[in-house]
Amino acid sequence: MSYRLILSDEAATQAVSAQLAQLLPGRALLYLEGPLGAGKTTFSRGLLHALGHKGAVKSPTYTLVEPYQLATRQIYHFDLYRLTDPEELEFIGGRDYFSADALCLVEWPERGVGFLPPADLQLQLDYDVEDPEHSRTLTLHGMSPLGRSIVATMSVDKKLSADEK
Template identity: 60%
Template sequence: MSGDQQQCFFIADEAAMVAFGSNLAASASGGVVFLNGDLGMGKTTLCRGIIQGAGHKGAVKSPTYTLVEPYELIGRDVYHFDLYRLGDPEELEYFGIRDYFHDDALCLIEWPEKGEGVLPPADLLLNITVQGEGREIELLPQTAKGEQLLVNLQATAE
């Protein structure tokens, strides 16, 4: 899959990051999204927007210590992974990582490089970098599912 359909979005602040996440949730039927960015870039904030946009009411906890927070919502499952504290990718096998990756699930993975070799390939790579006072989000589809998500997102932005 070529990455020629990549798209970049400027995010001015935390509220805009949550709103962008909500739009992303409305655009995704499922898939594996790798969230890349340094500490403090807004990955967890973006995940909060996605999870709330998918229908979760209430707080969204960072799974820094639990590795995964499951959200079983009406019509879909969303799994938020934070692999920052993962010591070895093999640890993922011990808690049944493969059970989370089914067709209808939306799997949001922060620090995916820590699970390299065990995680399935991403449908969408999402890179967050500093851009002036805000952030730039670069979306790089890796599969047909990732490309469809980007098409859907573009339609919601119009």
């Protein structure tokens, strides 16, 4: 189950991340994939703000993980770009993060293969060849029963501000 969208500017990215936020239960694992600068952190920021986080959302490139304790849920935002070995996740207590009742957002999950549990939802962000400066494509892949039901809901909701391709 997949669904592809065009995010024509950052506002569209925020609108879609906010829509997805409303569909996520307290516990889920999302992989955010795509090249440098594709918009993985921007999308994560939109999700966190839509879920009630008020402050800044910085990229956890150096810290590997940034925790957010919100009123109604726990969120862990990972960026594994600088991981040299998936085992490093063990040293930072990765098992606890991924077994917690939390929403885990993981940028660069490719670097954690072998350690990371399977995702519910995989988000693939890419530069839109038509307008790479402002526009991105997003493909949502449902990888679990939860992920598939979320993708199904997103794909039938025509109130999206982004265009369907």
